[in-house]
Amino acid sequence: MERVEVLVVGAGPAGSVLAARLAAQGHDVRVVEEHAKVGYPVQCAGLVSARALALAGTTDVVRQPVHGATVLSPSLNAISFRAPEPRAFVIDRAGLDIALADRAARSGARYETGLRFDRRMGEVEGGVRVALTRRDGEPVELAARLVVGADGVSSAVARAFRLRRPVEILPAFEAEFPSSPGDPDLVEVYLGLRVSPGLFGWWIPDGHGGARVGVATHADGTPARAYYEALLRQLEQRHGAPLRNPTGYLVSGIPIGTVPRLSGDRVLLVGDAAGQVKPLSGGGIYTGMRGAELAAEVAHAALAADDLSAARLQEYDARWRDAFGAEFDRALFLRRLFLRCTDEELEAVLTALQQAGTTETIVAFGDIDFPTHVAGKLLRQSPSLVRLFPKALGALWGGEPRRAPDLEPGPDRLQR
Ligand SMILES: Cc1cc2nc3c(=O)[nH]c(=O)nc-3n(C[C@H](O)[C@H](O)[C@H](O)COP(=O)(O)OP(=O)(O)OC[C@H]3O[C@@H](n4cnc5c(N)ncnc54)[C@H](O)[C@@H]3O)c2cc1C
Incomplete structure (x- = not known):
């Protein structure tokens, strides 16, 4: 042997x-x-940070730098964050x-x-x-x-x-489209129970005029593909035309938990x-x-x-x-809050994020590898965000005071 x-x-x-x-x-x-x-x-979907590229020791695989994101509520109310420098990279996975x-x-x-x-x-x-x-x-x-x-x-x-x-495996479904309308500088994140109970739907520019479109959801008995089709309908509503002729599909799972x-x-x-x-x-x-x-x-x-x-x-x-x-731990806590949100609450979150100052905070501190850092800043900056979740906070802590865990510390974006 x-x-x-x-x-x-x-x-x-x-x-x-x-x-x-x-x-x-x-x-x-x-x-x-x-x-x-x-x-x-x-x-x-192949979206990574500069840290990931540094660790991998190559930038040859980069197809498209992206400077930020547009987040969309269930009714397609949109908020965009665009940084002057690339914040993530779409790669050839x-x-x-x-x-x-x-x-x-x-x-x-x-x-x-x-x-x-x-x-x-x-x-x-x-x-x-x-x-x-x-x-x-x-x-x-x-x-x-x-x-x-x-x-x-x-x-x-x-x-x-x-x-x-x-603890949990989220079924995921994604398709690649050879051409797609949309801003190649930003990724799009679609929230809402129709599109993705459990995570979100995404539209990611592929660097060649096309896009990677997918969802990851709870394993709730509904095939992830059904949610993906709901996402396609959202995209059609947003862009005014359907996406056509996908060149490939992927079906997989995402493990979440400790x-x-x-x-x-x-x-x-x-x-x-x-x-x-x-x-x-x-x-x-x-x-x-x-x-x-x-x-x-x-x-x-x-x-x-x-x-x-x-x-x-x-x-x-x-x-x-x-x-x-x-x-x-902080991310799992925020995830539990997020999972308790109804579509109406998600609409209210988007509206709260549109208030003065929050976009600047997200652009300044957003970090795809350590997202709870900016979340902590936003909760401190915007009491209306905290007020949106009294029910959820109550359910999490029972009789405990309604206080989020300390979300303040976070690494500098440039550090590993
Ligand atoms: C739809 C979708 C989109 C995603 N998008 C992103 C993204 O944009 N950015 C990001 O950072 N992450 C993303 N992820 C997550 C990311 O793909 C994974 O976290 C990452 O691939 C994990 O790397 P890994 O090396 O642990 O495992 P994998 O990349 O899964 O590699 C495991 C390897 O092990 C092999 N293998 C499995 N079983 C055996 C066996 N018994 N014997 C021999 N070989 C075996 C497999 O064939 C595979 O090659 C996404 C995941 C999904 C499902």
């Missing part, structure tokens, strides 16, 4: 960032990817995965596509035995000192090692497998890559010390919590 030092399951951004780090430090790293080609099929895999391979990580992790078989001397299957059905067994689950939203590694799954354990004996989870997804937007490229960096630091030290016990690897959970715990 072949032995490897680190087996990384999944060649998405999280897996390849971790693989590059560990391989560059001299570890023997094997990455297995169940699909035939890294990066495909694409299951993402498959290109990103390929660039990250190339970087890891250049550092010495070995990739094998068309190879699926199936299950954990048991212990071997100094490692764990796992079963995999090639696309042609051929079974493969490997022994690894450490297994990393970078295998996305339905992580087989998390299941095999009995680490719990994210995974109680990111590590165990000889195992680490990173990226979507670890629930490292921003609760207010469902974006997980930046956070997953950061999680992978933190995991790689802990894994390197643990491998060097030859201690891959759950107790040692828990250091990774602690580092993740230090880096993102407070932001995710």
Whole structure:
């Protein structure tokens, strides 16, 4: 049976960032990817921050910088935020995965596509035995000192090692249109129970005159596609013409919530497998890559010390919590408030945001990786926003005073 030092399951951004780090430090790293080609099929809208690009070490994948967003209420009342400089970048998502895999391979990580992790078989001397299957059905067994689950939203590694799954998985549906009206400088966010109970609908310019249009919603029994069709009707109403001839669809899921354990004996989870997804937007490229960096630091030290016990690897959970715990807690709190909103309340939120000063605050402090920072500023600046939620705040805290958690601290946009 072949032995490897680190087996990384999944060649998405999280897996390849971790693989590059560990391989560059001299570890023997094997990455297995169940699909035939890294990066495909694409299951993402591909909107990232400058931080994410810096961490990925490439800007070649950028298709279109965007300077802000238009947020639309259920009745299509719109408010736009436009910064002088780019605030996010629409990328070629498959290109990103390929660039990250190339970087890891250049550092010495070995990739094998068309190879699926199936299950954990048991212990071997100094490692764990796992079963995999090639696309042609051929079974493969490997022994690894450490297994990393970078295998996305339905992580087989998390299941095999009995680490719990994210709390909620939002079904998502997206289509690409070769041409679309709309401002290529701004993304559009559609709120409302008809379009997306659970998150929002989006319109994202693709940099070639077309757009990526999608929704992520609660798993409420209604197919995400039905909500997507409601979004298309909203877009038609907004632009006065229907979008036509989609060139491709994607159906996937977004994990939202806190995974109680990111590590165990000889195992680490990173990226979507670890629930490292921003609760207010469902974006997980930046956070997953950061999680992978933190995991790689802990894994390197643990491998060097030859201690891959759950107790040692828990250091990774602690580092993740230090880096993102407070932001995710605040975001999950705001998300609970948002989920209690009726369409009428969402209309009122949009109206409150149109008051003098709030647009400037959003432009000055908006940050797609740390959105609760600006939310805290807005709640302080605009008492009418707080007054909109007495029912929701009451439901959250029962008899407790109606006070939001401290939303003030937030990193400078330019820091990581
Ligand atoms: C519709 C939609 C739109 C999104 N838009 C954005 C966005 O605009 N910005 C953003 O930041 N995030 C976005 N996200 C989230 C983002 O796509 C994920 O957070 C990100 O891809 C997570 O990276 P990852 O490396 O953890 O997992 P993934 O990118 O999912 O990679 C996991 C890899 O593991 C492989 N794999 C799975 N199981 C196995 C197995 N058993 N054996 C071997 N290989 C396996 C998969 O084939 C895949 O290649 C979106 C998600 C969806 C669904």
